[in-house]
Amino acid sequence: MSPTEVLVLDPKARDRVAEDRELRSRGPVARVDLLGLEAWAVSHPDYLKRLLTDNRVSKDSRRHYPDFEQTVQRWPLWLWIAVENMFTAYGADHRALRRLVGPAFNHRRTQAMRPVIQDITDRLLTRMLAKQEAGDLVDLRADFAHQLPMDVIHHLMGMPRQWQESMADPVAKVFDTSLDIAAALQNGEDLKALLARFVEHKRAHPGDDLTTDLIHARDGERRLSEEQLVDTLLLVFTAGYETTVGLIVNTHRNLLTHPRQLDIVRRNPKEATVAAVQETLRRDASIAFLPLRYATEPIDLPEADVRIEKGEPILAAYSAAGRHPDIFDQPDVFDVLRPNASTHLAFGHGTHLCLGAPLAVAEAEIATRSFLNAFPDAVLAVEEHQLTPVESIISNSLRELPITRRGDKHTRKAT
Template sequence: MTAEHTDRSGYTTPAPVRELWLQTPVREFTTETGDRRWLVTGMEQVRAVMADPRFSRAEARRLGAAIGPAAVFRNTGINDLDPPEHTRLRRLVAGAFSARRIRGLRPRIQQITDELIASLVAAGPPADLASGLCYPLPVTVICEILGVPGEDRQRFRGWADRVVSTGAYPPEEALGALKAMVAYMAELVDAKRRDPDESLLQDLITARDEQDRLSEDELVTLGCGLLLAGGESTATTLGKGLVALMDNPGQLALLRADPSLVPAAVDEVLRYTTLGVHPYGGHIRATTSDVDLDGTTIPAHSVVHACLPAANLDPKAFPDPERFDVTREGAADHVAFGYAMHRCLGAQLAKLELEVAIGSVLAAFPGLRLTVPAEDVPYKHGFLITGLRALPVTW
C-alpha cells in the first residue's frame, strides 16, 4: 500500500485503507506486513467491540498487537488491562476527573488560556497557535493536576515526543527518552513522599503507601501514562479544531454570532477530526473466544481494529458525515474518547480545555485566519498521534 490520502485534519492513511472504511463494517484484511486482522468501522459495531469483554486489550498486548504509549512500557499500563485489574487502577484516578472537580478547574484553565493569549497579542501577528496555545495549555493543566514542577515541563515535552515516536526518532533515542521519563517520575514520587502536596500523584502515592492498592511499578507507569495522555491528544484536537473552523468560514461565523454554540462545536470537532493514532483506526483488541459480530464470526485470538475515525464518519450515525457542522444534532454521540469501560478518563477535562480555548481565541482574535491554505498546514508524521507541527495564523 503506497498511495495515501490526507484529509483536512491531517490524518494520513493508505488509500486502500480508506476504501475499507466505506465497505462492510466488519471484514478481515491483510496489513502491509502480511498479518491477517479484522477491521470494524461501523458505529454500532465499534461500540459493540468496545463494550464486549470478549474483545480484550490484554489479549491484544499478549499477541504483540497493542500500540499506544503504554505499550512501550516494561510494565502494563491501565489501557492494556482488562477487568478487574483495569477497574482497580481506574478507580484510583477517577475521582480526580469527576465532573465536579473538572468544573472547579475552569477558572484556572481560563487563567492559563488568558495568559497564553496575552503573550500572543503582545508579540503581534503572525503567530503559531500550536506552540503559543495548543500545546502549552493542556500540558500545563495536566502537569498541575499531577504536581509536576513548572521548571520540568519543557523537559517532559521533549521526552514525550520521543516516547510516542513511531519513526520520527531513532529507536534508541525513543528508548532513552522513555528510560529518562520513568526515572524522573520515580524521583518525583520520592520527592513527594518527602514533601507531600495535594496533587493527583500524591493521592496515588497514598494509595500505594497506606492502602497497598497498587504496586510501585504501577504507580510510576500510571503517572507517566497520565502525563502522556493528558497533553498531546488535547493539543492535537485543539489545533485541528481551529483549522476546521478557519477552513469553514460559515461555521466560524455562526460560532462568533452565538458563542453558546461552543460546547456543541467542541463535540463536532471531536467527531470530525481524528488523532490519527494508527493507520487502521485506533483501539486494538483481540478476541478471547469466537465472537459473532454483525453476522460475522471472528475466531478466537484474532486481532481486531475498532476504527474510531471511521465510526465517527459513519453515515448511518451522522448524515453527511464529512461536512463540518457546529450545529449538528447528535454530534455528542461520537466515540472520539472511546466507549464503555475504556472511555477516556480525561474526557471532561479535555472538553473543558477545548471549550475555554476555542471560545477565548474567537473572542480575542475577531479577524483570525490561516496564513496558508488549510491543506498546507504542516503536520507531524512518524508519531502515534498526527499532531500539528505549526498552526500559522494572523488576525
Template sequence: MQCPYSGATASAEPIVIDPMVGDLDGETSRLVTAGPVARVELLGVPAWSVTHHEVARELLTDTRLVKDMNAWRLWTEGIVTYEWPLITMIDAGRSMFTVDGAEHRRLRAKVAQALTPRRLESIRADVETFTRQLLDDVEAAGRDNSIVDLKTCFAQPLPMQVVSFLLHVPRDKQPWLAESYKKFFSMITPHDERIALLAELDTWYMEFIAERKAAPGEDVLSDLILADAGGRPLDDEEILGNLKALIAAGHETTINLVLSATRGLLTHPEQLELVLDGKVSWETVIEEALRQDPPSTHLLMRFATEDIQIGDVTVPKGDGVVMSYRAICRDPRQHGDNAEEFDITRQAPIRHMAFGHGPHICPGAALSRLEASIALPALFERFPDLRLAVAPEELRNLPVMTQNDLESFPVFLRN
C-alpha cells in the same frame, strides 16, 4: 455478538496504515469503506481495524476482547517482539489502560477519586489564567502581522500547563516532557532511542513519585498515592503507569481538540459566524470537532480470546484488534452522508466515540472538554480576525500513527 451489518466481509488485501500519515483523510475513507471490520497492516504486523460506529459500540463492551498481551498469538509465538516499533504503545506498564475486569475497575476508581468533577471545576479560574497568559504570548508573537504557529504558542503549552498544575509537575520540566512525548510517538524516532527515552522518563517519574510519597500535597498525584477506593492502594508500578498515561493523554488530546475545532471554524467562516453570534454553542463546536477530526486515529490494541463473528467476518482467537476512532467517527451510517465534513449545524445531539466507549472510556474527557470550552472562546474573542496563513490542504500531520497530530498551525492574527 449480534452485528447490524450482516453483509460484512473482509477486504481482499489489508490496508497498510501509513506511518508517515501522508493522506489521513484518504486512509480514513478507505477504512470506512472496507469496514465495519477491515484487515490492516501496522508496520508489517497484521491486525483488524474496527471502523463503524455500531460495531465499535458492541466490541468495546465485549469481554472476549482483552488488553492482556498474553492473549495475542503473534506475541506468544514470538513473531512480534520488543523490536517492533509500536510495542511500547501496547506494553505500557500496568495501569487502568492495560488491564480489564475487576483490576481495571480498581485502578480506574483511583483515578476517578483523583479527577472528580469538583476538582476539575476548582481549577477553572487557573485554566482561564493560563489561557490569558498564553494569548498574550500569541499576541506578542504576531506583532507586525507576523505568522504565528498556534500549536507551539497556544494549543500545545496550555494542556501541558493544566495537567502539570493538577499533578504539581515543576514548570522547568514541562517543555522536556512535551518534547519527550513528541519523540516517543513519532515514527521517525529510531526504536532504540524510543526505548532509551522511555527509560529516562521512567527514572524521572519514579523520582517524582518518591518525592510526593515523602511529602504528599493537594494534587492529583498525591491523591493517586493515597486513594483508598477499590480496596488496596496502588503499588509503585500502578502509580507509574497511571501517571504516565495521565500526562501523555492529558495533554495530547486537548492539543488536537483545540486545533481541530479552530481549523473547522476557520475553514467554514459561515459556521464561525453562527458561533460568534450566539446561534450555535461552543459545546456544539467541541463535540463536532471531536467527531469530525478526533484526537485519536488508531487505538492499539485489544486481543480476541475466542473467535468473534461479525457478519461474514471472523476475527480469529489470538488476533489483534485496533479501534480506528477517526473512521468510527466518520461512519455515514451514524452521522449522515456528510460525515466527513465539519458541520456544527448537523442534527443534535452529536453522538460520537472520540473518547471511546464502555469500561475503558477516557477518564480525562471532562478535563479536555473543560480546557477547550475556555480556550476556544477566549482565542476568538481576542483575535476575531484570526485566519490561516496557509491553504487548509497544506496543514500536515506529524508521522504519528496513533494520534491526529498536526505538525504546525500557522495563522495570521489580523487581516
C-alpha cells in the same frame, strides 16, 4: 487472508481522510498492518461500540495476547501494550485502577478546574498577542494548544515548573510512529525513568495533587505496585496531553477554514462553541487509531463475514468511525448545527471510556471562546493545503497552525 487484502496504515498519516475512506470501503471490520503488526481494524460505529463493550475483548496484552513477548521486543509501539495501568488492565484489575484515578476527573473536580484553565488560557493569549504585535508569526499549536493541556496536567499532578520542560519531548514521541524500534524503546525507557524520579521528588515534597494521592495508594494502602504507579502517571500525562492538543488544534482549524461556521459561533459563542468542539470530535477525532485489544475467545461477526480468533489484536479506528456515512449525513462536512455530532466515539466507549474527556472538552471550549474573543480577525497565515499532519498513525492533528490578522501579509485567501 492474502497480503493484498491487508491495508498497510501510513505511519506518516499523509492523507488520513483518504486512508479512512479506504478502510471503511473494506467493511466494518478489516485487516490492517500497523507498523508490521496485523490487526482487525473496526471502523463502523455500531461494531465498534459492540466490541468495546464485549467481555470477550481485553486490553491486557500479557494475559490475552500470545505474541506479547516477541512484540514488545520488535514493535515501535511496544509502550502502548507494555505499560501496567488501567489502559491495559482487564476486568476487576481495570475497575480497581480506575477507581484510584477517577476522583481526580469527576464532574466536581472538572468544574473546579475551569478557573485554572481560564487563567492559563488568558496568560497564553496575552503572550500570543504580544508576539503578534511584535510582528512575529503566531503558531496556534506551539504557542497555545501545546502549552495549555501541559500546564493543566502539571497542575493536576503537582509538577513543579523545573520538571515540565523535560516532559514535553518524550511525551510527544510516544505518539510519533515514524520512530524506529531503537528510538521508540529508548524514549519509553527514558520517559519511565523520568517519571520514577518525579515520584521520588513527590514523596519528599507531597501536595494536594493526584501524584501524592497515587503515592499514598502505593505506600500507605498498597493498592498498586511501583510499576503501576509510574505507568499510571505516564497514562495521565500522555492521554491528557495529546488528545487535548489535537482537539484544540482541530477545532480552530475547522473554524478558521469554514467562515460560515465561524460566523455561527461568533454570533452565539456560548452554545455554538460547545457544538463546534463536539462536531470536531466527530469529524476529526484527536486519536485516529488506538492500540490494542485482544479477543479472549473466538468472536463471530456474521454480518461482516468476519471471525476474530482468540488472541488476535483488535484496533479501534476512531477517526474512520467519526465520518461513517451510515451514521452521519454528509460526514466530511463540518457543521456546528449537526444534530447527532455528540454521538461520536472519539473518547472511546464502555468501561475504557476516557476519564479525562470532560476535562479535555472544558479546555477546548474555554480555549476556543477565549481565542476568538482575543483574536477577532484571525485567519490562517498559509493556504489550507500547506498545513501538514502530525506524522503519527495514532494522533490526528497538525504539526503547526500559523495564524495572522485578516489583511496582513501572507494572509490566506478568504473562502
